Amino acid sequence: MNEKLFRTDTKALVGSVIIGIVMLIMMQVTGRIDAILDPTLLLLNGTCWAFFTGLIVLMYRQPAGIIAGVVEAVVAMATGYSPLGFFFLFANVIGSIVYSLISGRLSMEKLSHHIWAMLGTAVSGNLCVMVGLIYVFHLDWKIALLSSSLTTFVGTIGAGILTKSVYGSLQKSALL
Amino acid sequence: MGFSKLDPRTKLAWYVLMINFSLIIGTAAQLSIVLIVEVMASLILTGSLKRYKAMIVILFLLGLQILVVQLIFCREGVLIYQWGILKIYSQALPLAITGILKASIIVLASMHFFTSSSPQEFTLMLIKFKVPYRFAMLVGLSVRFLPLMKAEYISIIDSQRARGLKMESAWDNLKGIFPTFLPFLYRSVRRATETALAMELRGYGRTKTRTFTSSLELRTYDVVLISGMLMVIIISLTSRILPLI
Numbered sequence: 495m496n497e498k499l500f501r502t503d504t505k506a507l508v509g510s511v512i513i514g515i516v517m518l519i520m521m522q523v524t525g526r527i528d529a530i531l532d533p534t535l536l537l538l539n540g541t542c543w544a545f546f547t548g549l550i551v552l553m554y555r556q557p558a559g560i561i562a563g564v565v566e567a568v569v570a571m572a573t574g575y576s577p578l579g580f581f582f583l584f585a586n587v588i589g590s591i592v593y594s595l596i597s598g599r600l601s602m603e604k605l606s607h608h609i610w611a612m613l614g615t616a617v618s619g620n621l622c623v624m625v626g627l628i629y630v631f632h633l634d635w636k637i638a639l640l641s642s643s644l645t646t647f648v649g650t651i652g653a654g655i656l657t658k659s660v661y662g663s664l665q666k667s668a669l670l
Numbered sequence: 671m672g673f674s675k676l677d678p679r680t681k682l683a684w685y686v687l688m689i690n691f692s693l694i695i696g697t698a699a700q701l702s703i704v705l706i707v708e709v710m711a712s713l714i715l716t717g718s719l720k721r722y723k724a725m726i727v728i729l730f731l732l733g734l735q736i737l738v739v740q741l742i743f744c745r746e747g748v749l750i751y752q753w754g755i756l757k758i759y760s761q762a763l764p765l766a767i768t769g770i771l772k773a774s775i776i777v778l779a780s781m782h783f784f785t786s787s788s789p790q791e792f793t794l795m796l797i798k799f800k801v802p803y804r805f806a807m808l809v810g811l812s813v814r815f816l817p818l819m820k821a822e823y824i825s826i827i828d829s830q831r832a833r834g835l836k837m838e839s840a841w842d843n844l845k846g847i848f849p850t851f852l853p854f855l856y857r858s859v860r861r862a863t864e865t866a867l868a869m870e871l872r873g874y875g876r877t878k879t880r881t882f883t884s885s886l887e888l889r890t891y892d893v894v895l896i897s898g899m900l901m902v903i904i905i906s907l908t909s910r911i912l913p914l915i
Contacts, residue, residue, distance in 0.1 A: 504870050507804060509862035511812045515819045516858045520851060523843070529735075530840040538844070553859075561805070565812050571776075572784030575728075580689055580776055629693055630772050631736055632765040637743040660855070669859045 498598045501555035509554045514562030517546035518569050525575070540645035544616045544653035545660075547586065551593045552602065552661050553670055559590035581626030589619030602661075609654040616646040616653070676715075677892040678787045678795040683899040688779035690903050692772045694910055698764065701771035708778050721785070725777060733770040740766040789813040794886045804875050819858065826854050 524538040531538070546566075551559040563586025571579035593615040600607040620642040627638040664670055691704045713719055740762040747760030787795075789810040796806035827837065827850050835849055836842045869875075888896075 502804075503866075504804075504875055505863060505866040507808060508811065508866040508869065509859065511808050512815055512819070512858050512862040512865070513855075515812060515816055516855060518816075519820060519823055519854075520847075523847070527840055527844050527847075529731075531844070557805070561808060565808075568784065569812075569816065571780035576732075579780060630769060630776065631739065632769045632772075633739065634743060634745060660852070664856070664859065667856065669856060669863070 497555075499556055499594055501558065506554040506558045507561065510550060510558030510561040511565055513546070513550050513553070514565030515569075517543075517550070517562060518566045520546070521566065521570070522575065537645060537648045540616070540620065540649040541652040541656075543585075543619065544589070544612055544649040545656045547589045547615050547619065548593050548597075548608070548612055548653060548657040549661060551590055551597060552657065553664065556590070556594050559594060560587050563587050563590050578623060578626040578630060581622050581630075585619040585622035588622060589615040592618045605655065605658050608658040609650060612654040612657065613646075613650045616649040620646045620649070676786075676895070677886060677888055678791045679798070679886075679888065680892045680895050681783050681786060682795070683896045685779050685783040687899045687903055688775055688782075690906060692775040692779075694906060696768070698768050698771060701768060701775065705771055705775050705778070708775060708782075712778070712782060716786075722778070722781065725781060729770070729774055729777060732773055733766075736769040736773065737763075737766040740769070790882075790884065791886070794882060794884070797882070798886055802878075803880050807874075822857065823850070823854050826850050826857075 520542050521539060524542040525536070528536045528539045547559065547563065550562045554562075564583065567579055567582040567586050570576055570582055576582070593611050596611040596614045597607070600611065602608065602611070623645075624635075624638045624642040627633045627641065628635055631638075633641075688704070688708060692701070695701050695704065709719070712722070741758055742756065744759050744762035744765055745757075746765065747762070749757055750760050751758040789812075792809040793803075793806045796809065797803060827846075830846070830849050831837060835846055837846050
């Protein structure tokens with residue numbers, strides 16, 4: 495088994511669930527702030543999603559990334575947090591796999607590596623959400639594409655920088 | 671017979687059926703019928719709609735959001751009002767109604783499925799789907815930890831407020847994310863390590879299989895319901911795909 499991609503020890507499995515819950519709580523907090531500041535773009539929410547998707551994969555690899563994504567999407571669906579919850583399921587799983595595949599090929603020591611991995615995650619995840627925007631909200635595809643592109647751009651830069659900084663401090667703290 | 675008495679696999683089939691309807695149906699009339707059927711089924715099987723009170727508020731806010739988005743961005747139909755760059759087209763309202771109905775069906779179906787079964791039932795369902803128990807048991811763990819983690823986050827916010835962090839306006843909340851989020855994340859990582867160690871010491875993952883105090887068995891009505899719902903899904907998908915071939 496490729497150790498850069500997979501990790502199935504108990505710490506990784508339990509960590510995926512607990513950090514998945516942290517992700518969910520932070521998504522709800524940022525979602526509420528977004529609802530007041532930028533209700534249609536959800537820039538903060540998108541950045542928070544991309545950051546956690548990347549951080550969990552870096553910390554616990556796969557299948558932890560997928561498990562955390564599924565936990566977040568399922569609770570979002572169960573609580574009626576968003577009707578796009580069903581699409582979050584695909585966004586979280588695909589985004590996490592893409593991050594794994596890209597980060598597995600890079601050393602992840604430079605900021606550019608984090609930005610590249612985050613770009614793949616943000617593009618694939620926001621594509622799934624875009625489908626949701628078109629099918630559920632009946633948004634015109636050009637508007638949905640514009641909204642997703644903006645979220646992808648902000649998410650890639652913001653979450654890329656954040657992931658490098660937080661993951662670096664977690665490594666230094668010897669908590670992993 | 672209550673909704674909670676049904677096998678979780680039957681509820682899963684119901685959930686898939688509702689998602690399928692909400693995604694493939696395009697007219698407000700048909701979506702309204704599906705929503706009414708869903709509400710009636712909920713009323714018959716649970717005897718009350720009280721638990722969905724909170725959902726109505728959420729859906730109202732969501733509906734407003736969809737309506738505003740459609741009024742601003744919809745370009746279908748004829749122009750009925752213009753004020754500067756803001757143009758309102760005739761199809762904005764029908765599209766908003768369709769969007770709200772679809773969102774309502776999805777949210778209601780999700781709440782049906784995820785709130786009517788216990789974590790153990792979900793675990794047993796995953797075991798029946800041949801998911802290894804080390805993964806299937808994480809459902810119970812997430813349900814157990816959700817309220818604990820929420821309480822921990824609130825206690826961190828209270829601690830930071832006691833140290834002078836302002837959390838009154840949306841802007842304050844935005845500035846307060848980092849001072850509250852980072853301690854929360856680090857404490858969660860430490861908690862995950864401690865919990866994993868405790869679980870391993872109790873034998874979690876020691877053997878490849880394990881036994882449970884209860885098991886899931888499909889009853890005749892479950893089989894009939896699942897078969898019926900699968901038939902409807904297959905027919906609706908076939909009728910959509912066949913004209914394309």
